[in-house]
């Protein structure tokens with residue numbers, strides 16, 4: 351299956367009062383239609399900023415490196431260089447929403463409190479699907495039904511604050527999907543929900559994604575959620591992808607010590623009485639990026655004189671899998 355999105359060598363820098371910081375380094379990934387890529391890592395790993403770069407939602411003090419290439423193939427098969435579209439242009443408006451949709455942890459970031467759910471959905475539907483007002487309203491009700499909102503023909507006239515948290519999250523998914531995106535970016539969309547509603551929303555997103563054949567990038571700090579929703583996974587640490595591959599294989603057989611640490615931190619039903627083992631220490635600030643492997647300050651397997659000096663390059667360990675760690679790069683380590 352050809353990739354609908356290819357991101358190559360993405361590096362993002364910010365000018366700050368403390369100098370230039372680069373929280374995203376040389377990140378490469380792709381998404382195929384009908385598949386979900388999970389981007390996983392602790393907060394501060396660069397997952398959200400990477401996807402904001404796709405949508406040109408970075409603040410004014412940010413810049414992309416000259417080597418960055420982000421290519422999106424739209425519904426008509428036209429290749430578009432993301433990150434370089436003119437601010438405020440018709441093309442950027444068409445891409446945002448109509449081609450690539452985004453849902454967030456906090457639904458109020460997408461909804462305006464001053465308009466009804468229906469009015470906001472109808473605006474997106476009329477803009478991106480070209481429907482007239484009456485048809486747009488019917489379509490909005492259909493989408494609210496699809497995401498499991500009962501009594502949708504009455505709810506459509508309610509304001510966002512009149513819905514419960516779980517229902518608002520579903521309404522935001524309906525709002526985003528009603529524009530008919532081919533690629534959906536979901537940024538921690540279930541983190542603020544309680545466990546039962548979280549499971550329902552994940553099921554719903556997986557079903558909708560399959561029904562509509564969308565590609566999806568699902569951002570989370572939780573590898574347990576990745577196991578439920580993603581086909582492929584890229585594990586990020588301090589702005590770098592440290593491990594990638596099919597989600598099931600990575601979860602069954604993690605090769606990077608950081609991925610192993612994230613998995614050890616997930617509670618399991620068989621070991622409910624065992625203490626959880628969170629990854630020790632904190633993720634360093636991008637202003638104090640360690641030399642060598644960025645994970646060496648927290649890694650129990652770090653090799654002194656190597657890991658703290660030279661950053662490992664990405665190596666393919668088995669077909670479809672890649673990892674950035676000296677434990678898997680013996681040949682390169684000897685040459686370094």
Ligand code: SF4
Nearest residue numbers: 643646649657675676
């Ligand atoms: Fe740990 Fe070294 Fe591998 Fe980094 S390169 S994850 S410090 S063993």
